[in-house]
Amino acid sequence: MNVKVFLELIEIKAKTASIFPCLLGIAYAQYHFQHLNALNSIIFFIAMLLFNMAVDINDNYWDYQNAAHHSEFREKTNVIGVNHLDIHKIAWLNYGFMFLAAILGIILVSRTGWILLALGIFCFAIGFLYAGGPYPLDSLPVGEFCSGFTMGFMIFLIAVYINVSSLVTFNWQFVGPILWASGLSACAIGSLLLANNICDYQEDLDLKRHTIVRYLGVRKSLYFYAALLIGGYLLLLSVMIVGILPWTFILTFLILPIIYRNTRELFHAQIKTKTFIYAVKNLFLITFVQVISFGLGLLWQAWF
Numbered sequence: 001m002n003v004k005v006f007l008e009l010i011e012i013k014a015k016t017a018s019i020f021p022c023l024l025g026i027a028y029a030q031y032h033f034q035h036l037n038a039l040n041s042i043i044f045f046i047a048m049l050l051f052n053m054a055v056d057i058n059d060n061y062w063d064y065q066n067a068a069h070h071s072e073f074r075e076k077t078n079v080i081g082v083n084h085l086d087i088h089k090i091a092w093l094n095y096g097f098m099f100l101a102a103i104l105g106i107i108l109v110s111r112t113g114w115i116l117l118a119l120g121i122f123c124f125a126i127g128f129l130y131a132g133g134p135y136p137l138d139s140l141p142v143g144e145f146c147s148g149f150t151m152g153f154m155i156f157l158i159a160v161y162i163n164v165s166s167l168v169t170f171n172w173q174f175v176g177p178i179l180w181a182s183g184l185s186a187c188a189i190g191s192l193l194l195a196n197n198i199c200d201y202q203e204d205l206d207l208k209r210h211t212i213v214r215y216l217g218v219r220k221s222l223y224f225y226a227a228l229l230i231g232g233y234l235l236l237l238s239v240m241i242v243g244i245l246p247w248t249f250i251l252t253f254l255i256l257p258i259i260y261r262n263t264r265e266l267f268h269a270q271i272k273t274k275t276f277i278y279a280v281k282n283l284f285l286i287t288f289v290q291v292i293s294f295g296l297g298l299l300w301q302a303w304f
Contacts, residue, residue, distance in 0.1 A: 005083045009060055009090070010053040013280050017151045017189045018052040019045075020287035021182065024158025025053045026179060027294035031246065032302060033164045040111060042164040047104035048155060051127060054097035059131035059138065061090050066136075070207060077203070098124075112165040119158055139209035143197070144190040144228075152181030152186025153179055177244045180235065184252070187232030188286045194225050199272040222267055229259065229282070246297030252289050259285065 001009070022045055025281035030036050040048045063073075064080045064087065074081035080090055102124070109117045126146055130137045137146045157178050161170070168174050197204060197211040197222050204211050236252060239245050269275050 001083070002087060005079065005085070008079045008083075009057055009085075011059075014056070014192065014283075015052065016284045016287050017047070017147075017192065018048055018155055019185070020291050021152055021155040021185050021189075022048055022159045023291045024182070024185065024287075024294060025156040025178075026163065027291070027298060028156070028178065029160045029163035031294065031298055032177075035164050035167060037163045040108060041159070043104050043108055044159060044162050047101045047108065048158075050097045050104070050205065051101035051124070052151075054094050055127040055130060056088060056099060057094040057097065058128065061087070061094060062131040062136060063106055066207070073207065098159075108162060110163055116158065116161065116165070119161070123150055123154055139204070139207075139211060141210065141212040141215060143211060144193045147193045148186040148188075148190030152189045152296075156182040156185065156211065160174060160211050177239075178241050181244050183235030183239065184232035185287055185290065187228045187235070188283050191225050191228040191232075192279050192283045194228065195266060195276060198222060198225065198266075199270045200269070200278045218270060222270075225266070225279075226263055228285075229263065242264075246294070246300060248250040248297040248300060249290065249293040251293045251296070252286065255285050255289055263272040 026036065026041055060079050064078045076082065079085070080087060105116075105120045105124075109120065126137070127150070130143070130146065137143050157175065160178055161168075188217065194212070197213045198218055200211075201213050201218055204214065212224075216224060233253070233256070236245070236249060240249050259282050262282050265278045266275050
């Protein structure tokens with residue numbers, strides 16, 4: 001397996017969905033608590049990235065296995081079949097990444113406490129069930145919610161908690177503002193999966209996947225995609241007004257014309273190889289600019 005194939009196997013284009021929420025959580029810890037634990041942050045970042053890669057490998061693995069009667073999908077679409085990869089080696093690679101992520105997670109639990117263990121078990125369960133088991137979540141109408149909640153909110157939450165666990169009580173007063181602050185990221189990540197399912201509509205019908213697009217249809221799903229982004233921006237506006245996020249997040253609104261233009265392209269055509277990239281660009285821009293905005297907010301806080 002060469003580097004290009006490996007990056008496709010781990011779906012490198014979607015890694016912004018995990019990396020940037022992690023960075024946002026670290027920035028949130030510094031902004032609200034003026035406290036960072038560098039070692040915990042590094043360990044979590046590596047564990048999170050390893051597990052995220054394992055989830056995507058697992059996704060491709062089970063898509064290949066579950067398409068036993070659809071040779072065209074295996075041979076022309078799935079990265080394992082297209083590149084003639086050894087399915088058994090792919091499984092061991094998946095287990096290896098999961099094992100390393102689990103070891104790092106246990107180290108973090110020993111440094112922070114049982115609450116992180118509960119959060120980690122939840123994330124591991126969602127990660128495995130997302131593509132594995134008899135009823136994978138990515139083939140059900142709840143896939144968008146699970147991906148947005150777990151990657152947009154849970155990664156954000158854990159990134160905050162590992163830095164301030166010794167300073168805070170884990171209750172709604174702590175979790176609630178984080179849930180609110182992660183709203184745009186969660187909506188944007190959920191919208192990426194929705195765009196993927198819109199582009200894969202016919203393929204999902206052939207493979208008997210019951211995504212939300214199967215029930216809404218393509219047109220209504222496109223409006224749902226737009227509604228997720230609009231709702232996320234409204235959440236961002238409200239969380240800025242109450243002061244949970246700094247005013248520098250106004251930068252995230254400056255990219256709205258680009259987000260609109262990309263969304264319009266997706267509305268015009270829903271082709272995986274041509275227009276899905278616009279949804280990927282939207283997610284990247286939204287999460288990246290939020291990280292930049294938080295960085296500027298921290299500088300403003302330090303100087304003024």
